[in-house]
Amino acid sequence: MLEADGAQVVYLPLYSPEFNHIEKGSAWLKSRIRKQLHHSHTLRDATEAVLKTVS
Numbered sequence: 001m002l003e004a005d006g007a008q009v010v011y012l013p014l015y016s017p018e019f020n021h022i023e024k025g026s027a028w029l030k031s032r033i034r035k036q037l038h039h040s041h042t043l044r045d046a047t048e049a050v051l052k053t054v055s
Contacts, residue, residue: 040046
């Protein structure tokens, strides 16, 4: 049906978080925030401290 209308079916590769840079970055950020929580009073303080170290 799609081919009759001139459309083409394109199969995408399987999803893998290893290939997704956003997931790698957010995992890194969350791990740093969790570690910083031991030294901060609030989640906001921990997040700000971590983000200040990111260049």
